[in-house]
Amino acid sequence: MDFVWAFIIGGLICVFGQICFDVFRLSPAHTMTLLVVLGAIAGGLGLYEPFAEFAGAGATIPITSFGNSLVKGALQELKLHGIVGVITGMFEITSAGISAAIIFSFFAAWLCRPKG
């Protein structure tokens, strides 16, 4: 059943993105930003954790989970270090993803010589 819910919920997030493209004529960048912001808001309200527990990878793989992680890290560090923690904490959890993107892009560019 976990697989089924992950499939359905993950799919619905993608459908939402597709509707943003096709119906509201949003650009890919705007759509992505919107999903990150929605994830961040849901995270801030404490809704994303129970949502991820229910939908599993259906909620953690889409970009909305990145928004949630930004807020989660910021709130964690806020508790430990006060207001400065909000700034340092944003990339606490997401740093692995961001660093991986930079490092793997570097190797890909090295090997494939992208021309744009």
Place this chain on the structure above:
Amino acid sequence: MLKGSQTWVFENKPTIISAATVVGPFEGQGPLADDFDVIHEELLIGQDSWEKAEKALVEEAGELAIKKAGLSKEDINFYIGGDLMNQIISNSFAARTLGIPYIGIFGACSTSMESLALAALMVNSNAANYVLASACSHNAGAEKQFRYPTEYGSQKPPTAQFTVTGAGSAVVAKGGKGPKITSATIGRVVDMGLKDPFNMGAAMAPAALDTIRAHLREMELQPDYYDLIVTGDLSKVGYAIALELFEKHDLPIKKDKYVDCGMLIYDYDKQEVFAGGSGCACSAVVTYGHLLKRLQKGEFNRILAVATGALMSPLSFQQGESIPCIAHAVALERGEG
């Protein structure tokens, strides 16, 4: 000479004494492959960037057109050319190699007929003996400049178009064998407020209508004077809108005598090109490669070639500006030889 307010009649009948077309691999798999002079097997054309590849295409087309005319570079008085790259580098850099006095123009995808009209005007008024007119585009070069980072691989809707990789060049002379250029109408910029760069056919169709109407009005002609009216790169979406607009404005132009270069160059069943082809090379290679051959074979006596262009820049559409469009019409007649 000037007839009406925006049409030139060329009484000395400037002649396209030669034309050359060079295309990329994807165009070489399309239905018009046999009409092109050179088909390259790889998209980089042996260069190390898309921009250099595009320059190589237009250089080759220009050199080949001059060679086919039996002339040398020194015989050509002027070279008029343009493309889609920022600061029209493809043609300017090709002009550096060719060494011919150069007039760089920008008319986006209408450049093919804009340069041909200007070439005819110069030859007709004795301002030149031989003029080379060129236009080119490159699929990957255009994607890089106009779309999102291509590696991002963002989705395109079915109304989007596929930029043609290729270059078309024509040598216009005072006399000689080949198709005659009888008149040309320079279009106005028409902007209906459309903002979607993935639906340029719809944005450009009203510009095509405006120029065709102006041409027929000023030349005092009915559409059936021409055996074929061809638009540059409206593709499926724009073609359907153009047909609707013709009907709405009581212009009797029907499907059987109206075609679009963007629909001719690719095979919709086998090639994934969304609504169809676009780019400066689209009207250039289809007109110079395919249509002139059919004209000279006697399939038609008169053609009205209307190249359409969307005059936006990557910055203007990011800033939310609508897309100004233009179309230039050139009337071609079968000549001897």
